[in-house]
Amino acid sequence: MKASSPSPDGVMRLINGYWATGILGVAAHNRVFTHLEEGCATAAEVAGRAEISERGAQTLLDALVSTGLVDVCEGRYRNTAEASAYLVEDRPASLASFARLKMTHMASxxxxxxxxxxxxxxxxxxxxxxxxxxxxxxxxxxxxxxxxxxxxxxxxxxxxxxxxxxxxxxxxxxxxxxxxxxxxxxxxxxxxxxxxxxxxxxxxxxxxxxxxxxxxxxxxxxxxxxxxxxxxxxxxxxxxxxxxxxxxxxxxxxxxxxxxxxxxxxxxxxxxxxxxxxxxxxxxxxxxxxxxxxxxxxxxxxxxxxxxxxxxxxxxxxxxxxxxxxxxxxx
Missing domain, CATH: 3.40.50.150 (Vaccinia Virus protein VP39)
Known part of the structure; x- marks a missing residue:
């Protein structure tokens, strides 16, 4: 591919956009953003707090890094400011329940x-x-x-x-x-x-x-x-x-x-x-x-x-x- 050619990455992300809906909905269902906010910082810690498999927790965290909602540094994860404001449960502007709801609408x-x-x-x-x-x-x-x-x-x-x-x-x-x-x-x-x-x-x-x-x-x-x-x-x-x-x-x-x-x-x-x-x-x-x-x-x-x-x-x-x-x- 020539250096001046556009990358297909953006198109591929849009084609597979339903992955983001699913990942975000499942992460909200398992309170991943809330667990991160409360101090969990590794896949093992998130898995233990959420009572899910460590492999599943790692997959969710990797995908959330891809969405830009979670940052990672030397194997430790934390919410971005956006996730902290809008995806941690029990905060006035939390959209966590909306993320869970939209996952059920994908079939439409x-x-x-x-x-x-x-x-x-x-x-x-x-x-x-x-x-x-x-x-x-x-x-x-x-x-x-x-x-x-x-x-x-x-x-x-x-x-x-x-x-x-x-x-x-x-x-x-x-x-x-x-x-x-x-x-x-x-x-x-x-x-x-x-x-x-x-x-x-x-x-x-x-x-x-x-x-x-x-x-x-x-x-x-x-x-x-x-x-x-x-x-x-x-x-x-x-x-x-x-x-x-x-x-x-x-x-x-x-x-x-x-x-x-x-x-x-x-x-x-x-x-x-x-x-x-x-x-x-x-x-x-x-x-x-x-x-x-x-x-x-x-x-x-x-x-x-x-x-x-x-x-x-x-x-x-x-x-x-x-x-x-x-x-x-x-x-």
Missing amino acids: LADLGEVVRLGQPVASPVVEVANNPHWEAIVTAIAAQSHPAATLAADLLGLAAAGEVSILDVGGGSGVYSGIWLEANPRARSVQLDWQPINAIARRLLEARGVGERFTCVDGDFHTTDFGSGQYDVAVYSHIAHQEGPDSNVEVFTRLRKALRPGGALVVNDYILDDDRAGPAFALMFAAEMLLKSKHGGTWRRADYHRWLTQAGFEDITFHPAPPGTLVIAR
């Missing part, structure tokens, strides 16, 4: 060819129904993704010093926004609108955080439930817009605008594309997830959100990076 990619041909899911989307039996695992696993964005939004809005504010979280899932914001502001109160099985999970989690007495749930579908008029200082619409089509998002944004008091703010968090569709990388790839699982969803551009929010009556619209997503604040 077998349908991708037919889904691309049809432009919609092969089977009825399970994620869009209230009685999804997997809500317990899904809702808790994805909560950590919103932790950095919810923390950033609290800072941008000055919620800690905002006094008696009223919050509406539409499709709030685990209640992660309400939990973080109610902890930051002991005078705030929050209402979450979601399906009953999901609200039950959120109530349990927020009671455990000690803010349950200021957290109220409304059981219902946000497509048909009235948000009220002029009742809230802040509204949240996090990781919902990617499941909806343009008309639905405009309709919901319009009702959210009506629900806000004068000067109120809408917080939107999602995987949002640059207008030229050149990035961000995660948002570009996530569109395939929506093609597999929703009839009308997708990853939308900044220009789309700006247009929809303007149509809904918002005038001041700003975008803020909140990897892996983007935070939008509209007033």
Whole structure:
């Protein structure tokens, strides 16, 4: 091969990308990152703590070094800063449970060819129904993704010093926004609108955080439930817009605008594309997830959100990076 020829290494890594999903899921299942954080530094030590074979532990560690999540020096292993922040269990932004969950989703990619041909899911989307039996695992696993964005939004809005504010979280899932914001502001109160099985999970989690007495749930579908008029200082619409089509998002944004008091703010968090569709990388790839699982969803551009929010009556619209997503604040 000529020196100027490109290397096939990157292509090979992408072709075999499912290995990374599997390795990461199994490592999370066996708490490898947590064991490393707690002082295990060799394959033998990880094997002993995780109760797995030493050969298996060595294979996991080698693969994790390949992913860039673990460093090795003279036979001793340690988490990178990224793994320490996002893959050690029981940390607010830990994605360990999400890594375990995604490993179980790999089989769905077998349908991708037919889904691309049809432009919609092969089977009825399970994620869009209230009685999804997997809500317990899904809702808790994805909560950590919103932790950095919810923390950033609290800072941008000055919620800690905002006094008696009223919050509406539409499709709030685990209640992660309400939990973080109610902890930051002991005078705030929050209402979450979601399906009953999901609200039950959120109530349990927020009671455990000690803010349950200021957290109220409304059981219902946000497509048909009235948000009220002029009742809230802040509204949240996090990781919902990617499941909806343009008309639905405009309709919901319009009702959210009506629900806000004068000067109120809408917080939107999602995987949002640059207008030229050149990035961000995660948002570009996530569109395939929506093609597999929703009839009308997708990853939308900044220009789309700006247009929809303007149509809904918002005038001041700003975008803020909140990897892996983007935070939008509209007033």
